[in-house]
Amino acid sequence: MLIKDWWYAINVCRKYGILWNPFRNRRNASFFVRWDRNGKILEKKIQINPFRKEFKTTFLHEVGHIFLYTSGIVNKIYHKEDRYRRLFERESLWHGGRLLSGLLKEESLAFRFARKAMKGKANIPYLVRSFQTYSALGYSEFLHSHSEDANTLTRHTDRVCRGIKRIEK
Secondary structure (H helix, E strand, O other): OHHHHHHHHHHHHHHHOOEEEOOOOOOOOEEEEEEOOOOOEEEEEEEOOOOOOOHHHHHHHHHHHHHHHHOOHHHHHHHHHHHHHHHHHHHOOEEOOEEHHHHHHHHHHHHHHHHHHOOOOOOHHHHHHHHHHHHHHHHHHHHHOOOOOHHHHHHHHHHHHHHHHHHHO
C-alpha cells in the first residue's frame, strides 16, 4: 500500500509542479509557496516523510494548502480578517501575528480538500483530530491572555464547530 501512495504523491507533484522533500521527520509536515514581486509563483514545495502515519491524507492536506494559496483563496480569507481586525481587536485571539479565526478557516478548507480528494476513503476522525490541534491554540491563547471576555471564547468555539462541520460534510 505504501508504494502505491508514494507513486500517487509523485504523480500529483509532477502534475502540479510541486517539489516534494521526503527527508523530513515523521512528526511534521509542511508546505511552502514563494512568489516574485509580480505575484507569479516561483516555487511550491511540500515536506513530508513518506513513512508518516496517514501519509496520503496528510500529503493531500498540504496540497490543499498549496491550492488555497495559488488560487488566491487564502488572500481573501486574511484580507477579510484584516477588515474586521479593528472592530474586534480587543476581543480577538491571535497566533503568530495573525487572527486565529483566519488560520482556522484556512486549515479547515485544507482538511476538506484532503477529504474530497480521497473520495470517501479519508479517515475523517483523523482529519477532525488534526484540525483540533489548531483549534486548541485558541483556547490556550485565551487562558494565557487573562481575558475574561466570554464573547471571545464563544466566537472561537463557534468557529471551531464550523470548521469541523466543513471537514465532515
